[in-house]
Amino acid sequence: MAPPLHVAFCGVTEGPWRVERIAAVIGEGLPPAPSLSVIEGDAPAPERSAWVLRGVTGHERYTTAAERTRLRARETPLGRSEATRAALIPIRKSPEWWALAQDERRTIFEERSRHIGIGLEYLPAVARRLHHGRDLGEPFDFLTWFEYPAAASDAFEELVSRLRATAEWRYVDREVDIRLSRSG
């Protein structure tokens, strides 16, 4: 389906992804749920979801054409059979972040924090899809979904720690970290 693709991440009793842990990294966490379902497009979220987080994919907000060429050369799709681990990391950024102009946000995002550059180092092992929730009135501004093979677990931890140490992350005022593995 062409973007923008609406996606609902649902905390459910039974689903294709088993929840290994839900950690509140910054601010309020999320209630526990045994499994996660990812619903794309217009299909309704399961009725008895413990929580539903919504976002929408779309055009790139900061990536330049040159950066995109480097990303496209290395990135891998979602749904690889060897990618048995996943993470959903919902974050909200502060009012100070959203009050910055585009060039100021870009400078913090890449020139100072190397968000794209760091991510590139973990391709092709870690596949990634970003969903925007801010315009939908959702509690989180961004939902990033990652899929990776078990062998890349240490690399993934490193990626997450490096991003959390950046100047950009000082503008994150809520972050939850949900780790998953494929059910069955």
Place this chain on the structure above:
Amino acid sequence: MAPPLHVAFCGVTEGPWRVERIAAVIGEGLPPAPSLSVIEGDAPAPERSAWVLRGVTGHERYTTAAERTRLRARETPLGRSEATRAALIPIRKSPEWWALAQDERRTIFEERSRHIGIGLEYLPAVARRLHHGRDLGEPFDFLTWFEYPAAASDAFEELVSRLRATAEWRYVDREVDIRLSRSG
């Protein structure tokens, strides 16, 4: 209310803005409606609306800090009593536009088309608020709302014509132009 502010523009029988004309500029138009109501926040749209166009305000997508300083020094708020004319211009941009990277879109938007620079020339007479609809799954990507005094009508026509002549406008694949005046 702090952004993002959800706004619904409703074609209604009676409302605070009288519709003077609805023109299909590019692609499909909109059905006629005698009046327009602007509903902000969570209030429901009037039940018998001929159409409802939704968008959300928010952070700046292209404006640099320097440009913003120049804008803020000249811009005027909505709701001035002398601003008896208004325009609602819903536009959709093509898939080609959305496939461009951020720096490519910025170059077309400002360095080639001077979208911000042209707009600045018509401040403070023409007040403006932009609403984004793309992530909401709306038929239009942008709803721009303008308010101006009757004396600025010719200037407003010039502003609209100059923007339509830009390189950026080649990426517009649907545009409707709704002109209004304050009722009663």
